[in-house]
Amino acid sequence: MLFDLLRPFSALSIKKLSAALILAAGTTTSATAEETLRAITAFPDSMILTQSFKRYVDYVNENGEGLIRIEYIGGPEMFPQNQQVDAVRRGVVDMYYGPLAYYLGSMPEGDAWTGSTVTPMEARANGGLAIMQEAARKKLGIVINGQLDGGIKFHIYTINEPKRTEDGGFDFDGLRIRTSPLYTTFFESLGIIPVNMAVTDVFTGLERSTFDGTGWTANGIEDLSWDKFLNYRIDPGFFQTDLAVATNVEKYDALSDEAKELLTRLTAEYEQISYDYFQAETKKSEDAVKASGMQFLALEGEAEQKYLNGAFDSVWKRMEDAGSEYYDGLRAAYYRP
Secondary structure, three states, X not given: OHHHHHOOOOHHHHHHHXXXXXXXXXXXXXXXXXXXXXXXXXXXXXXXXXXXXXXXXXXXXXXXXXXXXXXXXXXXXXXXXXXXXXXXXXXXXXXXEEEOHHHOOOOHHHHHHHOOOOOHHHHHHHOHHHHHHHHHHHHOXXXXXEEOOOOOOEEEEEOOOOEEOOOOOEEOOOOEEEEOOOOHHHHHXXXXXXXXXXXXXXXXXXXXXXXXXXEEEOOOOOOOOHHHOOOEEEEEEEOOOOEEEEEEHHHHHOOOHHHHHHHHHHHHHHHHHHHHHHHHHHHHHHHHHHHOOXXXXXXXXXXXXXXXXXHHHHHHHHHHHOOOOOHHHHHHHHOOO
């Protein structure tokens, strides 16, 4: 049929036309080979976690040129934090970076990362991540690519020094502490009155003394200038950051096998890179807030173990009570007392 169409043309014209068709085909292939994923984050641009995600974006873009590219388009100014995964599910944007804790109502399995005592790399190797990916596809309609910035623990920070109890613990009863879904149940078990407040409003709340402290990671307090008001940190740290990078199902499934394999490999590599980075950054952050006058108050012995048991039991019991069919598999993969 092609020969019949070309019959009216001269031999020279046919050669020129053929060359043009080949060039056009090559241009079309090149233009469509690289897939772009538009990404949003749960945190403001200035936060250390957002900066880490931007480094992940750079890492993928540098190593995935020609196959896959991530375009960072913004943070909570684009969509409220608790609506971002839904925006990814509906395909309004392609990729999300942020906590799974905002979506425990739909996916209680997110608590596996909160209550994890293993590294993201260990969970990827022992099958834990694969279970989380299955749960996320089924319950949130997203593909979890990996757990970034793992290994960062959480602490209670207070304006005033909490009283000690007779058994060596701390008396938190009646204190108003800013919380998140990540640790609300644990705080309530300590007698704390949880205060729900967006990260962007915490500075003003501390400045006006509308609450007595906050839960937060072992680093980043000084980046947010909260160390101007918070004078005490309770040790030991508990839980682990639950920061997912996740993609729209249809967008991910439409990627070529080569692009999927590359994104998986680069994400796995960055899990280790970000883990190592934050271990070092946590030490720097701790030194910085200590230098500014913050005191670290440590629990020891039975009081320490009781505190940690209360923390981890609260999240695993929450998942079990939610009736998760993945509970046994996730606990075996993620929790080692």
